[in-house]
Amino acid sequence: MSRTSTLPVIWFQAAGCTGCSISLMNADYPDIQNLILDEIVPGQALSMLFHATLMGRTGRASLEVLERVPIERRGEYVLVVEGAVPTAGKEYGVVGERTMADRTASLAGSALAVLALGSCASYGGIPAGAPNPTGCKGVAEFLRDVGVDTPVINVPGCPPHPRWFVETAAYVLLGKASRPGMVDEVGRLSAVYPGLIHENCPRRADFDVGRFARSFSEEGCLYELGCKGPYTDASCWEHRWNGGVNWCIQAGHPCVACCEPEFLDRVSPLYRKLDPDDIAGAGRGR
Amino acid sequence: MTKLSIDPITRIEGHLKVELEVEDGIILSARSSGALYRGLERILVGRYPLDAQKITQRICGVCPLAHSTAASLCLDDALGISEEVPRNGLLLRNLIFGANFLHNHILHFYHLSLADYVDPEALPGAGTAPLVQLLSPGTAAEDRRFSEQENQRLVENYVLALTMRRKAQELVALFGGKMPHDMAIVPGGVTYSPDLGDIQAFRFRLQEIARFLEERYIPDVFLWLERYRDHLELGRTAVFASFGVFPEDGGRAIPAGALLGGEVVEVRADDVSESVDSSWYEADSVSPAPGKAQGYSWVKAPRLGGRACEVGPAARARVALRLNQNGLRDVLQAGLGGADVAAEQLGSVGGRHLCRALEARFVAQAMEGWLSELDPDAPVACGHEIPAQGSGKGLTDAPRGALGHWIEIEAGRIAAYQVISPTTWNASPRDAGGTPGPLEEALAGTRVRGAGHTEAGRIVRSFDPCLACAVQ
Numbered sequence: 183m184s185r186t187s188t189l190p191v192i193w194f195q196a197a198g199c200t201g202c203s204i205s206l207m208n209a210d211y212p213d214i215q216n217l218i219l220d221e222i223v224p225g226q227a228l229s230m231l232f233h234a235t236l237m238g239r240t241g242r243a244s245l246e247v248l249e250r251v252p253i254e255r256r257g258e259y260v261l262v263v264e265g266a267v268p269t270a271g272k273e274y275g276v277v278g279e280r281t282m283a284d285r286t287a288s289l290a291g292s293a294l295a296v297l298a299l300g301s302c303a304s305y306g307g308i309p310a311g312a313p314n315p316t317g318c319k320g321v322a323e324f325l326r327d328v329g330v331d332t333p334v335i336n337v338p339g340c341p342p343h344p345r346w347f348v349e350t351a352a353y354v355l356l357g358k359a360s361r362p363g364m365v366d367e368v369g370r371l372s373a374v375y376p377g378l379i380h381e382n383c384p385r386r387a388d389f390d391v392g393r394f395a396r397s398f399s400e401e402g403c404l405y406e407l408g409c410k411g412p413y414t415d416a417s418c419w420e421h422r423w424n425g426g427v428n429w430c431i432q433a434g435h436p437c438v439a440c441c442e443p444e445f446l447d448r449v450s451p452l453y454r455k456l457d458p459d460d461i462a463g464a465g466r467g468r
Numbered sequence: 469m470t471k472l473s474i475d476p477i478t479r480i481e482g483h484l485k486v487e488l489e490v491e492d493g494i495i496l497s498a499r500s501s502g503a504l505y506r507g508l509e510r511i512l513v514g515r516y517p518l519d520a521q522k523i524t525q526r527i528c529g530v531c532p533l534a535h536s537t538a539a540s541l542c543l544d545d546a547l548g549i550s551e552e553v554p555r556n557g558l559l560l561r562n563l564i565f566g567a568n569f570l571h572n573h574i575l576h577f578y579h580l581s582l583a584d585y586v587d588p589e590a591l592p593g594a595g596t597a598p599l600v601q602l603l604s605p606g607t608a609a610e611d612r613r614f615s616e617q618e619n620q621r622l623v624e625n626y627v628l629a630l631t632m633r634r635k636a637q638e639l640v641a642l643f644g645g646k647m648p649h650d651m652a653i654v655p656g657g658v659t660y661s662p663d664l665g666d667i668q669a670f671r672f673r674l675q676e677i678a679r680f681l682e683e684r685y686i687p688d689v690f691l692w693l694e695r696y697r698d699h700l701e702l703g704r705t706a707v708f709a710s711f712g713v714f715p716e717d718g719g720r721a722i723p724a725g726a727l728l729g730g731e732v733v734e735v736r737a738d739d740v741s742e743s744v745d746s747s748w749y750e751a752d753s754v755s756p757a758p759g760k761a762q763g764y765s766w767v768k769a770p771r772l773g774g775r776a777c778e779v780g781p782a783a784r785a786r787v788a789l790r791l792n793q794n795g796l797r798d799v800l801q802a803g804l805g806g807a808d809v810a811a812e813q814l815g816s817v818g819g820r821h822l823c824r825a826l827e828a829r830f831v832a833q834a835m836e837g838w839l840s841e842l843d844p845d846a847p848v849a850c851g852h853e854i855p856a857q858g859s860g861k862g863l864t865d866a867p868r869g870a871l872g873h874w875i876e877i878e879a880g881r882i883a884a885y886q887v888i889s890p891t892t893w894n895a896s897p898r899d900a901g902g903t904p905g906p907l908e909e910a911l912a913g914t915r916v917r918g919a920g921h922t923e924a925g926r927i928v929r930s931f932d933p934c935l936a937c938a939v940q
Binding site: 195197198199200201202203204205207208210213214215218219227229230231233234235236237238239240241242243244245246247268271272273274275276277278279282308309311312313314315316318340341397398399423424425427428429430432433434435438440446450451452453454 | 473474475476477478479480481482483485503504505506507508510511514515516518519522523526527528529530532579580583588595598599601602603604605606607627630631633634637638640641642643644645646647648649651652654656657658659660661669748756758759847848849851921925936
């Protein structure tokens with residue numbers, strides 16, 4: 183039997199809501215037990231050294247991991263960041279007497295790579311909505327500002343579909359994430375965010391014949407209700423959510439473009455019909 | 469006297485620090501401090517009212533349905549359509565929210581709490597190394613009381629519960645679109661009309677989860693309580709409030725009320741006040757004031773009639789046991805009789821876990837009833853118009869306790885939005901009168917074995933704190 187190599191993971195939560203963690207726990211095939219206990223690509227497993235929601239350690243005993251691993255395993259671990267990074271003041275986000283910004287910079291500085299998980303970590307997301315009271319930034323932008331050059335891959339979504347994390351992690355473990363052309367202009371793996379929802383939407387036939395829903399729970403295309411599907415690169419239409427039981431548009435709700443950099447401010451009002459200007463530049467993932 | 473700071477408190481939602489003063493093995497006083505502020509209430513100002521329903525969910529990814537529900541009630545009220553939401557829409561909202569209760573309670577006992585009681589080092593067999601690493605306290609485990617077989621069974625159920633909580637999320641998504649952050653609940657009802665196939669898919673998942681509750685979760689909590697009987701005296705509180713939850717037949721399946729001492733009294737939104745004396749806000753209670761001298765938390769201090777109230781499953785149980793309403797009361801009475809626990813003991817670490825388990829049983833039973841009442845052919849939403857001016861409030865209990873949303877609309881936009889969450893009540897700091905919050909009160913006076921980590925961790929987690937909710 184060949185030996186399993188393990189990739190240490192530090193999962194750091196900043197200005198977020200834990201929804202990305204919960205979404206990953208909703209994974210199936212592989213499920214969260216597989217992700218914690220088993221090889222996730224042949225010969226390689228993840229080793230979760232720090233995850234504040236799940237770890238047995240607490241207080242000092244947990245902080246000790248955050249402070250020891252970057253020294254002892256420098257360049258060997260992946261940092262997953264969930265949540266945006268508050269930059270406007272020292273007091274808005276603090277973990278163990280150090281700011282989230284400070285911890286993100288030092289954890290990222292010694293990491294092999296960073297996965298910015300969720301739209302907050304990728305682009306600022308919800309807490310960066312105007313007036314962005316705490317100066318929240320996505321991780322890549324923040325690290326650029328403070329001069330840390332560890333590579334960052336974004337896995338946006340509010341929350342991201344568990345498959346988007348699993349697939350991205352597999353590309354990283356197999357050494358395929360750094361190939362030319364893999365990362366799109368907004369920092370995601372283009373293979374994971376492959377094409378517009380609108381072009382693959384089960385309600386597309388309604389759009390083509392002009393059959394539009396005018397109020398909630400009506401049949402028809404949701405474009406008039408503000409659907410951002412014409413703008414959004416995501417595989418929801420293909421994989422659906424939570425074991426494939428449903429997804430936003432199937433449930434009669436317009437897509438809110440939760441995995442795009444424009445979430446929140448440029449997609450709000452959520453229920454206003456898109457302007458053609460809004461759609462210009464869409465489909466960047468392809 | 470020694471000072472102990474536990475920072476971060478892990479296995480909760482969000483960022484919490486607890487500071488303790490310990491003397492002669494007793495916690496003299498405690499301060500709980502919320503460590504993250506995002507400013508969601510300010511981010512909502514100026515936006516379209518309906519957006520609040522989807523944005524406020526993003527306060528919390530563990531209990532988004534809490535905010536989804538409160539926001540929809542708040543907007544129903546502001547839009548003047550509370551009485552027009554079709555019955556099917558109400559049933560679907562209850563079913564979606566009920567599934568979130570089941571998810572939450574299973575997650576809380578197994579994945580957030582159990583590591584305080586099991587000993588991962590005692591697990592037999594190969595292949596458990598990653599689990600041992602994940603669950604290990606990193607220091608010598610104190611006060612572990614389970615036998616080797618019990619320890620092993622509980623850890624096996626921890627792993628099984630990962631699947632069961634996932635299936636509870638699938639229940640939410642079946643009618644709600646996706647999870648976390650449901651899509652289908654909107655002002656006026658829901659957007660999704662499930663067909664009979666969906667209803668069957670829901671029913672069989674629900675039955676599978678209900679079996680898990682009966683065969684694993686509830687027996688495990690009873691076993692835990694047998695071994696940790698003294699936890700009925702640990703982390704005590706005495707004042708309780710519930711906003712009630714799950715609209716049904718003009719009332720609520722889990723009733724509202726407050727126990728401020730003596731009889732249950734009606735909860736009135738007008739009696740809720742918020743103090744920011746110990747919180748990092750200006751006197752307007754909205755503008756952040758980081759570094760404010762007497763402040764020690766981002767959490768505000770809500771009070772009901774001036775009283776610091778525990779909210780959550782124990783509070784709902786205390787209220788329900790005093791009211792003449794069938795349902796939760798009956799499930800509780802049977803369960804408490806079986807465990808030989810009195811109502812007066814429920815405001816405790818032991819009581820909180822017990823109430824969660826029994827409440828899960830009641831919610832699963834109620835969901836079976838709501839499911840059988842669904843009519844696949846009946847409407848699920850009513851129409852609405854956004855008023856130029858208006859205001860509304862939405863009060864509901866959530867898995868972790870009493871939750872309120874308030875909106876002011878001017879010129880068709882959100883002029884003000886306020887959220888007071890369960891953990892704002894439970895983890896509140898001292899108020900203007902110096903009265904500590906329920907969590908601080910529960911910690912004070914506790915006798916500890918060593919430095920105090922073990923007891924403090926158990927008390928704090930028994931409230932199921934959600935700091936992303938407590939400070940938005």
